[in-house]
């Protein structure tokens with residue numbers, strides 16, 4: 075039921091080998107023409123390789139999304155060949171291992187906060203402005219999907235700047251949805267839980283993958299970390315007409331992680347369940 079044949083969709087931050095690259099592939103498989111944008115040469119190459127199997131009509135551009143003029147010019151050139159832009163997936167964001175270990179009282183916490191706030195909000199806002207202007211001009215509406223994080227819905231000790239920035243992006247998503255709704259533009263956010271992604275080009279806060287897989291078994295009800303395709307599939311749904319009446323929403327795609335009660339202990343049982351016989355019986359079941 076999802077057929078995007080002939081539609082132009084943009085993936086902003088396309089080449090990391092993770093969620094953005096999976097979104098490119100998912101869109102191309104659904105028939106869309108993809109405009110993939112990434113800042114780095116490595117990102118451009120990686121997105122181009124991923125799209126290679128799906129036809130020669132896609133376009134991969136190396137550009138900084140913060141430069142709205144360049145993005146608008148690339149889009150205008152591409153739209154002239156393929157028709158108006160119908161969708162945008164905003165992927166840029168994240169946190170490095172260095173910035174993760176930043177208690178609020180650390181000496182450099184303000185610099186780190188500043189950097190994370192900027193990186194996780196400004197490219198997405200800039201790309202959204204450039205694409206929304208084009209959508210308003212062509213008058214056919216469209217759909218924008220912002221990748222936020224489950225961290226934007228909870229506290230994040232030692233990574234406050236990342237969580238605060240993602241919370242800000244959730245709020246921006248709502249404001250975009252309200253300001254641009256009259257032009258038929260839907261704007262939604264996906265909040266991924268822990269996603270196993272490639273490590274192309276930069277150090278991440280992923281840590282040891284096996285260790286993270288083990289941890290996921292205890293905190294994720296579905297018992298595994300997510301895959302980039304788990305997020306890309308939901309982005310595809312939100313871009314499509316199946317989601318025609320959804321706007322201003324944030325959808326957690328986290329294997330059920332955020333639904334866990336905060337009072338569960340390491341065994342996954344409520345802390346107030348202290349009867350050893352009962353615990354033993356429940357753990358065995």
Ligand SMILES: NC(=O)c1ccc[n+]([C@@H]2O[C@H](COP(=O)([O-])OP(=O)(O)OC[C@H]3O[C@@H](n4cnc5c(N)ncnc54)[C@H](O)[C@@H]3O)[C@@H](O)[C@H]2O)c1
Nearest residue numbers: 087089090092093112113117138139165166167168223269
């Ligand atoms: N991986 C996870 O577990 C996880 C969990 C929750 C949320 N997220 C969020 O998902 C998103 C994608 O994560 P990922 O690890 O797949 O991404 P990634 O880092 O692999 O890819 C992002 C790409 O954006 C590009 N980029 C950065 N700044 C840019 C700019 N100004 N202009 C153009 N391109 C730019 C980078 O070169 C990179 O290729 C991020 O926003 C992240 O915060 C990830």
